[in-house]
Amino acid sequence: MTPPKSPSNPPHEPPPIEVRDVTLSYGQRIIQDKLTFTVKKGATFIIMGGSGCGKSTLLRHLIGLHKPAAGTILRDGHDLWNCDMKTQHKIRQASGTMFQSGGLWSSMNLAENVAFPLQEYTNLNPREIKELCQVKLALVGLAGFENFYPAELSGGMQKRAGIARAMALDPKILFLDEPSAGLDPISARRLDELIIELRESLHTTIVVVTHELQSIFTIATDAIFLDSATHTMTAQGHPRQILQDTTDQNLIDFLTRGTGKTDRQQAI
Amino acid sequence: MGKAKRHARFSVTIDATRPGETILMPEGDWLKQMQIPRIGDLALPRDTKALVLDGTHIRNWDTMLLAFITRLEQYAESNTITFEVVNVPLGLKRLLDLTKSTSNKLQPPEREPESFLTALGNKTLQVFKSFASVNRFVGELVLTLLKFHVGLARTRWSDIWRQIALAGHMALPLISMIGFLIGLILAFIGSIPLKMFGAEIFVASLVGIGILRLMGPVMVGVVMAGRTGAAYAAELGSMNANDEIEAYRAMGLSPMETLVLPRFLALCFVLPPLCIYADLLGLAGGMAVGIFYSGLNRTEFLRQLSATTSLNDLFVGIFSGFVFGVLIAICGCYQGIRCKKNSTAVGQAATSAVVASLICMVIATTIITILCVILKI
Structure with a gap:
């Protein structure tokens, strides 16, 4: 299986998802802060991070189930929480979601x-x-x-x-929450292949929450890493590129299963 | 249906050099919001032996086109026509391959459709089986009670107290209101015909016997079946769905001892006092009507009440309440424990628990009433 190529967003269209300076919180407790990124059209965008870092929470905000505590999330150039009902309805219809279970x-x-x-x-x-x-x-x-x-x-x-x-x-956007968690390796791989196939044949933009390294390296065209210690995103890009460039020890540990920097090449 | 849909365009050509071959060319957009032709609309020549779908002129498409091609495929197969798809967009081709790919496909297990007789037979057997499983449940419960009695059951007192609190004093507001109003209603209904005979004083007797023997315990039973019985079924049912009950079993703990017994004991324990409480409020309701509507004074009412009712009435009521407690706990816990592992089943379990409790209560009341008549209690 050849690794998917990174797509480029058409210049005249607004990107499917644009996140500007967003804060996610439960009451007073801040989950993630200062999130800014763009999901390009036709990308397989991975939200990665350790357990409890707020991956699924971010996904729920992107879907439009929750309102961010601060900042704006634009879907096709529209702010879901600041537009008329008709547009809101249209935006919600244009996406499909698979929940964790x-x-x-x-x-x-x-x-x-x-x-x-x-x-x-x-x-x-x-x-x-x-x-x-x-x-x-x-x-x-x-x-x-x-x-x-x-x-x-x-x-x-x-x-x-x-x-x-x-x-x-x-839908133009497909949100998948932990698609391969709890599956046997073969089923997980087939599901990854299915995701790639759907993206390439229907040109769907896919946003995936996962911490399965194998999936991350197989399907991603773009990714962000949410750090639970600093409560913000510490990297964006293709996972391989992130692993090449980063000096953040948390991120290296995550992408190499805690084996550290020396084994980096092996992990890739 | 809203506005008329745009028709998806297509052309059908016959290649003169190849007899029997028909070329179908979808053109332009083939999307969900458009009118997709049926097989009949295509007007395929009757002597078609080979059908070729040529996708050269397709512009925009979605999975509706995929569904159309699948339909053509099935049509071709049932009419022994060879079918071929050529020049379609790459994405469409890949999706078509994906629908047929064997590595992706999972095999559904064989399921034979049941005939009416089989279904009827299975349903009948099911009824017998459920009798057997209720019996087994009650038997297990009795054994667990014996174990508890000799101090061998792993039942925590803290669990029992918690269940008593949940089923007992937290139900008081509801029971207060319903008990008082039932006494009131009973007295009103009785006093209308009694007034015609100038026998209003007998309202006291009517309310006394009616509430103490029957209405008090029955109303408490109905409230508890709806409030606590349903809660037991739903709670145990969702615990079952989350494998929480299996977790007890896996540790060698019997869910009968850890989950069912505390609930059972709690209900048996709280129902009698709740009955007494409901009786008192019911009598108060009846007395309110006697005083303010029928013009009796308090002393008259109480004297008539004590002259015509006996302690036996109260004891029969309390005994009924205890029996109802047993029945509600059994129905609720049984439905919860045997519940299947999905959210619909949890809802069904709660419903069945309430329905079964009410039916059992009515049957029990009938039996108790007949026994009381025979034994002259």
């Missing part, structure tokens, strides 16, 4: 889970919806599982189904 609705089978957004937001007829659901499930390798309920599937399958539902509306 799939987030599938347990009272619906897989076909119904994928069909739900299509029924709500498109005027396709039931037959077309059914066909689209079959295609989406086939894309994630779950053809024939239409009538299964989430509880009947393994964790990995639930994640795949979560991706199928997130892709239901062919």
